[in-house]
Amino acid sequence: MAPRSIIKGALLSALALSAPVTAQVAEQVSSTSGAGVPLFTSETLQLTEDALASLNPNQSVLFQFGNSTNSSLSARSISGCKVYPGDFFWPSKLVWSLLDKFLGGALIKTVPLAASCYSSWDEYDADTCASITDDWTNSNLHAADSASVMWPLFEGRTCLPTTNASASCTVGGYSSYAVNVSTVAQIQLAVNFARNAGIRLVVKNTGHDFNGKSTGAGALGIWTHHLKEIDYIENYKSKSYQGPAVKMGAGVQAFEIYEKANELGFSVVGGEGKTVGVAGGYVLGGGHSPLSSIYGLAADQVLALEVVLANGRFVTVTEESDPDLFWAIRGGGGGTFGIVTSVISRVHPKVGVTVTTFSFSTGTDVSADTFWAGVRSYMERFPAHADAGTYAYFWILNTGTDSFEFLMNPFFAVNHTLAEYTALVQPWYDELADLGISITPNSTYYDNFYDAWSAGFPLETVASSVMMTGSRLFPRANWESDSLFNSTFDALRSTISEGYVLLAFNLKAELVDGYPSNSANPAFRNTLLHAITSTSWDSDATNAEILEKMDYLTNDVLGQWRATCPDSGAYMSESDIQEPDFQQAFYGSNYARLYKLKQLYDPTNLFYAPTAVGSENWEVKSADGLPDQNGRLCRV
Structure with missing residues (x-):
């Protein structure tokens, strides 16, 4: 429950809210930043003490900054649950109206994307519903909505596209x-x-x-998608770096920064997916990249950040200004320590890339054992390929009884000409030929990263409500022991033979010498394989049946993987939400320090996200009993 004195002020203020709002609640400030690079225009309009002083007391109490007095009061008072729609203390329509006025009309009352499919909503429209249904798996559709997320399972599957207009559609999670x-x-x-x-x-x-870290029933969402500014900095200087850099708004996506980098002749460490927000939760959670085998994680590139903290203050975070927060926020997870408005990241020279796709499968001349011998031959070369700076994205599918398919989609050989790529992989190609496995590689050299990336990686397919994923980071140590390699190979083969898909990346993500340390999962520093699998269920499955499937994936399927490397971990942004001991799996030896810093920078526990630092202190009272965000958030 929120502090009664504050809520009382909020409710009493409703008496005066119908009067016009004349006070200016934001001020234009200097563009000077502690990062040594001017603030973006979007960052120069800030809430200040003077602006708050211009409000009447009943209004200002809603928007005052946190301090040692009211922060400690909130921390003591929030002993139950976050205020929820329908509660006595839920803000009235007049209070939400006041917030909207002060926001300049930027407040959006959530209407689920698929509401047009339901006759109970004013937005009901058959043509719009058909369009939404057709585009439902397109990641651009969900990225461009203020509340929708890519994986509706974790929102609670409350309003999905349907042909049954009389079905129920709620805002849900x-x-x-x-x-x-x-x-x-x-x-x-x-x-x-x-x-x-x-x-x-x-x-x-x-x-x-x-x-589903960016959704939550009864929440107020901060949608940073339109913070799209980009500035190239020819010579950035910090404690540990001098050279070219780029400043990106939090809403900049992979395709946007890659286009700008290509235009200006540099390369930047960003995501594989086209619509991933590079300067958002991706970089804050670590962020693996097609360039990671050379330059490390996206979090390793960050030189400075502009951040709104839980107390509402806007600060510049650098290695010099706040080394603890600088360490924590780079890899410690999004929605945890503050809201990033921009990052400054180092950039790298233009690179050429050879991109290759091919496949092979079982068949008349290729038995299951021969197929797996070909896969093993590839896996044995993971250290050599990653050490050469390459990044491979591949699938292995079960297509029937003793029937399998391998898809290289693609092998992304950074800084390799076609001849250099061929020399690297020829030993594997030769061994496949000796096994009687025929492949027809489609290989093309591009003189820049952007064209290679555009050709190599398709637009993401998302929004399935009948599947759940899980992953593991397999360490180099599993390739340095015959017994560990055998157990790794056997575990992956067993998973696929049982009918589960393998989607995986051969890469490394070591911290480059001279880069400042950060809180990214230590397991990433030793990995050679980021492997993902998933489970699925029928669309009419009961919640109990779904949970049974999820539990089997967590405990049995992924349990085999964990057994091969119990001290490793998993990539938090592409993981199993039920991961046992998520603190160790996602944060490793960094967790104790991260938890301590979480209490320092967010004493009122404003920021919560599933599996985030400190999330073990909270639980979502889910409406369906599944591990989703459709329910009241309460202290454990």
Whole structure:
């Protein structure tokens, strides 16, 4: 429950809310930043003490900054649950109206994307429903919505496309409202409002996270998707770096920064997926990349960040200004320590890439054992390929009884000409030929990263409500022991033979010498294989049947994987939400320090996300009994 004195002020203020709002609640400030690079225009419009002083007391109490007095009061008072729609203390329509006025009309009351399919909604329209249904698996559709996420299982599957117009559609696990952010002041107003009113707060950029971190029933969402500014910096200077860099707004997506990098002749470490938000939760969670085998994780590239903290203050975070937060926020997970409005990251020279696709499968001349001998031959070469700086994205599918298919889609050989790539993989090709496995590689050299990436990686297919994923980072040690390699290979073969798909990346992500350390999962530093699998169920499966499938994936399928490398971990952004001991799996030896810093920077527990640092102190009282965000958020 939020502090009664604050909520009382909020409710009493409703008496005066019908009067016109004349006070200016944001001020234009200097563009000077502690990062040594000017603030973006969006960052120069901020909430200030002077702006708050211009409000009447009943209004300002809703938006005051956190401090040692009211922060400690909130921490003591929030002993139960976040304020939820329908509660006595849930803000009235007049209070939401006041917030919207101060936000400049940027507050969006959530309407689920598929509401047009349901006759109970004013948005009901058969043509619109058909269009939404056709585009439902397109990641651009969900990225461009203020509340929708890529994996509706974790929202609670409350309003999916349907041909049954009389079915029920509720807001469910989507945020109740969202702020379409264009300025720092809007983030500060929303952060202060949510903290002072005891409302759940979530942050959404594109909604790519596999575990639904950017959704939550009864929440106020901060939607950073439109913070798209990009500035190239020819010579950036910091404590540990001098050279070219780029400043990106939090809403910049992979295709946007890659286009700009190609235009200006540099390369940048970003995601494989086209619509991933590079400067959002991706980089804050570590962020593996087609360039990781050479340059490390996306979090390793970050030189400075502009951040709104849980107390509503806007700060610049650098290695010099705040080494603890600089360490924690780079890899410690999004929606945890603050809301990032921009990052400054180092960039790299233009690179050429050879991109190759091919496949092979069982058949008349290729038995199952021969097929797996070909796969084993490939896996044995993971250290050599990663050490050469390459990144491979491949699938292995079970297509029937003793029937399998391998898809290389693609092998992404950075800094390799066609001849150099061929020399690297020829020993494997020769061994496949000796096994009687025929392949027809389609290989093309591109003189720049952008064209190679565009050709190599398709648009993501998302929004399945009948599947759940899980993953593991397999360490180099599993290739340095015959017994460990055998157990790794056997575990993966067993998974696929049992009918599960393998989607995997051969890469490494070591911290480059001279780069400042960060809180990214230590397991990434030793990995050679990031492997993902999934389970699925029928669309009419009961919640109990779904949970049984999920539990089997977590405990039995992924249990085999964990057994081969129990001290390793998993990539939090592409993981199993039920991962046992998520603290060790996603954060490793960094967790104790991260947890301590979480209490320091967010003493009122404003920021919550599933499997985030400190999330073990909270639980979602899910409406369906599944591990989703469709329910009240309460302290454990």
